[in-house]
Amino acid sequence: MMGEIKTIGVVGSGQMGSGIAQLGAVHGLDVWLLDTDPGALSRATKSISASIHRMVSKGHLSQAAGTDALGRLKCTSNLEELSTADFVIEAIVESEDVKKKLFVQLDKITKRSAILASNTSSISITRLASAVSRPLQVIGMHFMNPPPIMKLVEIIRGADTSDETYNETKALAERLGKIVICSQDYAGFIVNRILMPMINEAFFTLYTGVATKEDIDTGMKLGTNHPMGPLQLADFIGLDVCLSIMKVLHAGLGDGKYAPCPLLVQYVDAGRLGRKRGIGVYNYSKVPETVKKPSPRL
Numbered sequence: 001m002m003g004e005i006k007t008i009g010v011v012g013s014g015q016m017g018s019g020i021a022q023l024g025a026v027h028g029l030d031v032w033l034l035d036t037d038p039g040a041l042s043r044a045t046k047s048i049s050a051s052i053h054r055m056v057s058k059g060h061l062s063q064a065a066g067t068d069a070l071g072r073l074k075c076t077s078n079l080e081e082l083s084t085a086d087f088v089i090e091a092i093v094e095s096e097d098v099k100k101k102l103f104v105q106l107d108k109i110t111k112r113s114a115i116l117a118s119n120t121s122s123i124s125i126t127r128l129a130s131a132v133s134r135p136l137q138v139i140g141m142h143f144m145n146p147p148p149i150m151k152l153v154e155i156i157r158g159a160d161t162s163d164e165t166y167n168e169t170k171a172l173a174e175r176l177g178k179i180v181i182c183s184q185d186y187a188g189f190i191v192n193r194i195l196m197p198m199i200n201e202a203f204f205t206l207y208t209g210v211a212t213k214e215d216i217d218t219g220m221k222l223g224t225n226h227p228m229g230p231l232q233l234a235d236f237i238g239l240d241v242c243l244s245i246m247k248v249l250h251a252g253l254g255d256g257k258y259a260p261c262p263l264l265v266q267y268v269d270a271g272r273l274g275r276k277r278g279i280g281v282y283n284y285s286k287v288p289e290t291v292k293k294p295s296p297r298l
C-alpha cells in the first residue's frame with residue numbers, strides 16, 4: 001500500500017509526543033511535531049534539543065548526527081502540514097471525544113495511504129477507528145514513558161486493523177530501536193491489564209491494614225525483583241492515571257475484581273496524585289500531609 005516511511009507526524013508535544021518526535025528525528029525521519037498549544041511546542045523543542053545535546057556530549061550520537069536530527073524536526077500548530085506525513089502518531093490528551101475529533105480531521109488531511117496510530121494507554125483503538133473512513137489503517141502504538149529510554153512498544157490491533165498496517169507499524173517501531181509486542185484491542189491491552197490490578201491490589205493491602213506502605217514496596221521490590229515497589233510506581237505514574245485505567249478495566253471487562261480500591265479513589269479525591277503534586281502515597285515535599293488517612297493502616 002505504501003512506500004518507505006520518510007515523514008512522520010506526531011500530534012501532541014507533551015511528555016510522550018516530544019519523546020516520540022525525538023526518537024523519529026534521531027532515527028533519520030523527517031518529523032512534524034504538532035500541538036495546539038504553542039507553549040507546549042516551545043517546551044518540547046527545548047527538552048528535545050537538551051536531550052540530543054546530552055546524547056552528543058556522552059558520545060551516544062555524533063555532533064553531525066545530532067545537528068541533522070534537530071534539522072529534521074519541525075514544529076507547527078497547523079494541522080494542514082501533516083498532509084506530507086506517511087505515518088501519524090497521536091499523543092494528545094487521553095479523551096476519547098477529543099481523540100476522535102482529531103482522527104476525523106487527520107482522516108481528511110492526510111494522504112490516503114497514511115497510517116493513523118494512537119499512543120493511547122486505555123482508549124479502544126476499534127472505537128477510534130470507527131470514526132474514520134480508513135479503519136484498516138488505524139492502530140495503537142503504545143510507547144512507554146520516557147519514549148527515548150524505554151525499550152518496549154506495545155502495538156494494538158483494532159478489530160479492523162489490516163496485516164499490512166500492523167507490519168508497517170512494527171517495522172517503524174523497530175526502526176526506532178524498539179522491541180514490539182502485539183495485543184488485541186481489549187481494555188488495558190497487555191501491560192496495564194496486568195500492572196494496574198497489581199498496583200490496585202497494593203492499595204487494598206495498605207487499605208485493609210495488612211502492612212505498611214514501606215513493607216509493601218520493599219516486599220515487592222526485593223521479593224520479586226521489581227526495580228521499585230507498586231505504591232512508589234503508582235506515585236510515579238500518577239494516581240489519577242492509575243484510577244482512570246482501573247475504571248476502564250472495570251467497565252471494559254465487567255469483572256468486580258477490577259473495582260478501584262477506595263483508598264486510591266480517596267487519594268485522588270484529595271489531590272494526592274503522586275510525584276507531580278509533591279504528594280501521593282508518599283510525601284515528596286517538606287509540607288506536612290493535610291489528608292487524614294483512613295484508620296486501620298499505620
Ligand SMILES: NC(=O)c1ccc[n+]([C@@H]2O[C@H](COP(=O)([O-])OP(=O)(O)OC[C@H]3O[C@@H](n4cnc5c(N)ncnc54)[C@H](O)[C@@H]3O)[C@@H](O)[C@H]2O)c1
Pocket residue numbers: 011012013014015016017034035036037040090091092093094095098102119120121122142143144145
Ligand atoms: N505519560 C505517560 O506515562 C504515558 C505513557 C503511555 C501513554 N500515554 C498516553 O499518551 C498520550 C499523551 O500523554 P502525555 O502524558 O504526553 O500528555 P501531556 O499532557 O504531557 O501532553 C498532551 C499534549 O497534547 C496537546 N493537545 C491536547 N489536545 C490537542 C489537540 N486536539 N491537538 C493537538 N494537541 C493537543 C496538549 O497541548 C499537550 O501538550 C495520552 O493518550 C496518554 O494516555 C502516556
